[in-house]
Amino acid sequence: MTTTKPRREVARPPFWRDIRVLRVVGQVVAVVIVLLLLRWLYNNLVASFDRLGIALNFDFLTSQTRFRIAYYNEFDPSSPVWQMVLVGIKNTFLAGFFGIILASVIGLIVGVSRLSDNWLVARLATIYVEIFRNIPPLVIIIFFGFALFFFGPFPILSESWELSLGGNNLLILNKDRWAVPGILATGGLTVFWMILAVGVVATYIVWRWRTRVFDDTGQPHHRVLWSVGVLLGFFLVGYLATGTPLEMSWPVITEDRRLFQGGFAFNWGFISLTAALGLYTASHIGEIVRGSILAVHGGQSEAANALALSAFQRYRFVVLPQAMRIALPPTINQYLNLVKNTSLGVAVGYAEITALTRTSIGNGRPTFQSIIILMAVYLGFSLVISLILNIVNRRFTLVER
Amino acid sequence: MTAGSPSIASGSLTGWVKRSLFKNWWSGLITIVLLPIVLLAGYRAFLFFFVNGQWDAVTRNLTLFMQGTFPRAQQWRLTAQILAFALAFGMAAGTSRASARDRAQEAGLPFHEETARATLARMWSLVGFIALLLYFATIDETGNPFNPFLLVGSAVVIAIIGFQAKRMPRRIRNLGWLLTAVLLLLGFQVVSGFGADDWIPMGLILGIAAYAVTPTPFAGALPRVVTRLVAAVVVAFTVRFVYSAVDQPGIGWDEWSGLHLTLMVSAISIILAFPVGLLLALGRRSSLPALRIMSTAYIELIRGVPLITLLFMGQFVLQQLLPQGTDLSRVTRAIAAITLFTAAYVAEIVRGGLQALPKGQTEAAQALGLSPAKTTRLIVLPQALRAVIPAMVGQFISLFKDSSLLTIIGITEFLGVREIAHAQADFRGVSIAETLVFVAIGYWAFSFAMSRESQRLERRLRVSR
Numbered sequence: 001m002t003t004t005k006p007r008r009e010v011a012r013p014p015f016w017r018d019i020r021v022l023r024v025v026g027q028v029v030a031v032v033i034v035l036l037l038l039r040w041l042y043n044n045l046v047a048s049f050d051r052l053g054i055a056l057n058f059d060f061l062t063s064q065t066r067f068r069i070a071y072y073n074e075f076d077p078s079s080p081v082w083q084m085v086l087v088g089i090k091n092t093f094l095a096g097f098f099g100i101i102l103a104s105v106i107g108l109i110v111g112v113s114r115l116s117d118n119w120l121v122a123r124l125a126t127i128y129v130e131i132f133r134n135i136p137p138l139v140i141i142i143f144f145g146f147a148l149f150f151f152g153p154f155p156i157l158s159e160s161w162e163l164s165l166g167g168n169n170l171l172i173l174n175k176d177r178w179a180v181p182g183i184l185a186t187g188g189l190t191v192f193w194m195i196l197a198v199g200v201v202a203t204y205i206v207w208r209w210r211t212r213v214f215d216d217t218g219q220p221h222h223r224v225l226w227s228v229g230v231l232l233g234f235f236l237v238g239y240l241a242t243g244t245p246l247e248m249s250w251p252v253i254t255e256d257r258r259l260f261q262g263g264f265a266f267n268w269g270f271i272s273l274t275a276a277l278g279l280y281t282a283s284h285i286g287e288i289v290r291g292s293i294l295a296v297h298g299g300q301s302e303a304a305n306a307l308a309l310s311a312f313q314r315y316r317f318v319v320l321p322q323a324m325r326i327a328l329p330p331t332i333n334q335y336l337n338l339v340k341n342t343s344l345g346v347a348v349g350y351a352e353i354t355a356l357t358r359t360s361i362g363n364g365r366p367t368f369q370s371i372i373i374l375m376a377v378y379l380g381f382s383l384v385i386s387l388i389l390n391i392v393n394r395r396f397t398l399v400e401r
Numbered sequence: 402m403t404a405g406s407p408s409i410a411s412g413s414l415t416g417w418v419k420r421s422l423f424k425n426w427w428s429g430l431i432t433i434v435l436l437p438i439v440l441l442a443g444y445r446a447f448l449f450f451f452v453n454g455q456w457d458a459v460t461r462n463l464t465l466f467m468q469g470t471f472p473r474a475q476q477w478r479l480t481a482q483i484l485a486f487a488l489a490f491g492m493a494a495g496t497s498r499a500s501a502r503d504r505a506q507e508a509g510l511p512f513h514e515e516t517a518r519a520t521l522a523r524m525w526s527l528v529g530f531i532a533l534l535l536y537f538a539t540i541d542e543t544g545n546p547f548n549p550f551l552l553v554g555s556a557v558v559i560a561i562i563g564f565q566a567k568r569m570p571r572r573i574r575n576l577g578w579l580l581t582a583v584l585l586l587l588g589f590q591v592v593s594g595f596g597a598d599d600w601i602p603m604g605l606i607l608g609i610a611a612y613a614v615t616p617t618p619f620a621g622a623l624p625r626v627v628t629r630l631v632a633a634v635v636v637a638f639t640v641r642f643v644y645s646a647v648d649q650p651g652i653g654w655d656e657w658s659g660l661h662l663t664l665m666v667s668a669i670s671i672i673l674a675f676p677v678g679l680l681l682a683l684g685r686r687s688s689l690p691a692l693r694i695m696s697t698a699y700i701e702l703i704r705g706v707p708l709i710t711l712l713f714m715g716q717f718v719l720q721q722l723l724p725q726g727t728d729l730s731r732v733t734r735a736i737a738a739i740t741l742f743t744a745a746y747v748a749e750i751v752r753g754g755l756q757a758l759p760k761g762q763t764e765a766a767q768a769l770g771l772s773p774a775k776t777t778r779l780i781v782l783p784q785a786l787r788a789v790i791p792a793m794v795g796q797f798i799s800l801f802k803d804s805s806l807l808t809i810i811g812i813t814e815f816l817g818v819r820e821i822a823h824a825q826a827d828f829r830g831v832s833i834a835e836t837l838v839f840v841a842i843g844y845w846a847f848s849f850a851m852s853r854e855s856q857r858l859e860r861r862l863r864v865s866r
Contacts, residue, residue: 044722117421119422130849134798136803140841142837340707
């Protein structure tokens with residue numbers, strides 16, 4: 001600009017063209033519209049619930065559940081609905097927890113394998129990813145649940161496959177359940193858990209101590225060895241001091257081959273859901289891992305080679321720690337998806353919160369409130385996971401100078 | 402070239418084997434352990450597919466899997482739809498090819514025409530799936546009123562005819578896009594019907610087109626907007642008049658099922674979710690706190706819950722949230738739920754595109770004196786939306802996969818029709834794996850083709866930037 005106009009004193013424009021007024025008015029109008037819409041929906045809901053004679057409150061939580069939960073014989077149908085909700089939350093948590101572990105392990109293996117020098121390994125990993133990534137998780141779950149279990153090759157209870165060693169069953173497989181040996185408490189457990197908790201804290205302190213020794217003096221830290229030793233020591237001391245409160249519980253099938261006892265049993269719904277979601281999510285995590293490894297600058301690998309690190313050391317100490325930083329945020333997303341996808345357990349009758357809610361609605365519980373509780377549970381899960389992993393993420397984030 | 406794909410051509414076969422299978426003792430050990438497992442798995446898969454598998458449940462129900470319980474007497478509607486869509490896809494491909502060529506010419510870059518073979522190779526999963534369907538159709542032909550080979554053949558021919566839109570002169574290039582939109586809508590409505598009340602989408606498309614192309618001869622006397630709006634309204638009312646004159650109701654989506662419903666629900670939901678998501682994204686990026694908070698709350702709430710809870714809401718509660726007497730069908734309620742769900746994810750994708758846009762673009766627009774609305778419409782959105790196309794395709798894939806959840810609420814889409822097949826006396830409790838594998842292959846073929854397409858778009862956008 002070569003010419004400048006002399007500045008004029010600008011009078012405030014009329015209010016219908018004043019941006020400051022317009023901003024406020026616009027927001028008020030938007031809020032009012034949304035509130036009116038919500039009120040309209042709410043009024044409709046109240047009116048139709050009145051017509052149907054359903055109360056719009058949460059009193060039903062204390063009424064009897066009135067149905068049994070499969071594989072949950074200790075659940076009493078006369079217990080209140082809120083206990084059913086707790087059972088559902090617990091089962092959702094279990095499926096999500098094991099699913100995440102499975103998905104992470106397979107995903108890591110697949111992601112690293114896709115970059116392998118070995119043609120066969122790389123090709124297999126690629127095929128795995130391309131197959132599982134592009135099939136709906138529900139199809140995989142139903143495949144496990146019905147093609148493998150319900151109508152599948154596994155035997156019925158009385159003809160279960162048993163793998164035993166020295167008279168004790170290590171594994172029992174049948175259509176309904178898979179069982180492995182479990183641990184049974186025989187009493188005096190509170191003290192034992194407290195000792196173990198102290199042990200965990202002590203282990204952490206020892207870990208930190210060995211790390212500091214390594215950092216300060218450069219002596220080998222052997223922190224895994226030290227920590228495992230400390231933990232084992234606490235376990236043994238606690239175990240003996242409290243009078244051996246734990247014993248192995250071996251899974252058995254009773255003499256008449258009709259009942260199933262002991263051990264730690266997974267039902268078919270749980271196995272289908274967890275395995276399917278694990279495999280499905282692993283294909284996504286594998287891609288994340290691969291992308292993150294590729295995103296680590298090539299010079300890092302070359303430097304590791306120049307230092308004569310082995311392939312394992314290169315991955316363990318140079319590439320993966322850096323890749324992890326990149327991989328963490330998208331992986332969190334996948335974990336969240338996995339937990340939300342556990343709601344598909346409804347297709348294989350696994351008693352997680354969605355399946356129980358649906359059964360409970362079918363038993364005449366108020367629809368709206370039941371689904372609101374269902375949504376709140378998932379929102380809670382999502383919040384907790386993002387919270388935990390955000391803390392982890394913050395620890396891993398590169399602090400730039 | 403990545404480490405994972407050493408080329409065979411660069412040496413002898415033994416050299417390749419040594420390099421890529423037995424590079425060191427570790428790699429060799431893995432190969433020796435894995436190879437028998439792979440061979441065994443391959444053998445078992447071969448047995449399942451070609452020897453032991455009882456594929457009757459699929460071959461005898463092929464029509465069921467494709468179109469479900471769609472009234473057989475109205476079959477011609479689906480045939481017409483497939484042909485209209487083939488023409489539309491061909492035309493879209495031709496038009497986009499032509500504009501890519503023009504852009505390359507403008508930029509002075511060489512433009513390589515993709516051969517038909519390359520296109521087929523890109524879409525190999527879909528081509529393979531169609532081939533599988535045709536093969537199955539030859540095995541069992543019971544109750545199939547039209548020849549599938551004839552159908553696929555004519556669809557291909559018609560698509561090639563549509564592709565000739567690439568020869569359209571540049572002046573009327575946008576006509577190609579308009580025709581594509583109209584054809585897609587016609588193809589949709591040939592099934593759903595041209596009832597008197599169904600004029601709105603067509604009126605919208607043609608109205609917008611009229612708004613865009615109307616010349617403004619009286620620019621001095623009348624504001625241009627007025628002339629254009631009048632034209633748009635006139636066109637829309639003409640469309641309305643035509644529709645009420647025709648008034649031929651068709652088969653509504655309550656009666657659709659099978660793969661047809663899966664594809665349609667995914668397409669309808671993403672089309673409906675896009676504008677909602679766009680508004681939510683703009684709201685979340687807005688400088689007005691009230692809009693920002695409301696949009697953010699909606700997006701985060703929806704993203705925190707699984708789709709199935711929203712589908713339950715749609716099935717069990719939506720009816721009660723609306724005034725007494727509103728009677729929405731099962732499929733409509735499901736589409737509403739999926740749309741509201743997808744909108745939140747679309748919003749996040751669009752927000753990513755908005756955030757990736759350099760700030761200089763908005764600042765330059767402001768320096769030119771554009772109003773905020775014009776800045777958004779002319780500067781920000783075109784660039785942001787172009788950048789998010791690959792992610793949108795990705796979202797469409799996950800929507801396509803999520804549509805399988807309709808099975809849980811009792812809608813017989815591609816996965817759900819299995820239950821009809823297995824309710825037949827012959828297939829009760831047998832061939833479970835076969836039908837599931839077939840359905841999985843179907844989903845896989847579409848998702849894989851689209852994910853390849855999304856990767857290609859991503860590469861192209863990255864190159865052209």
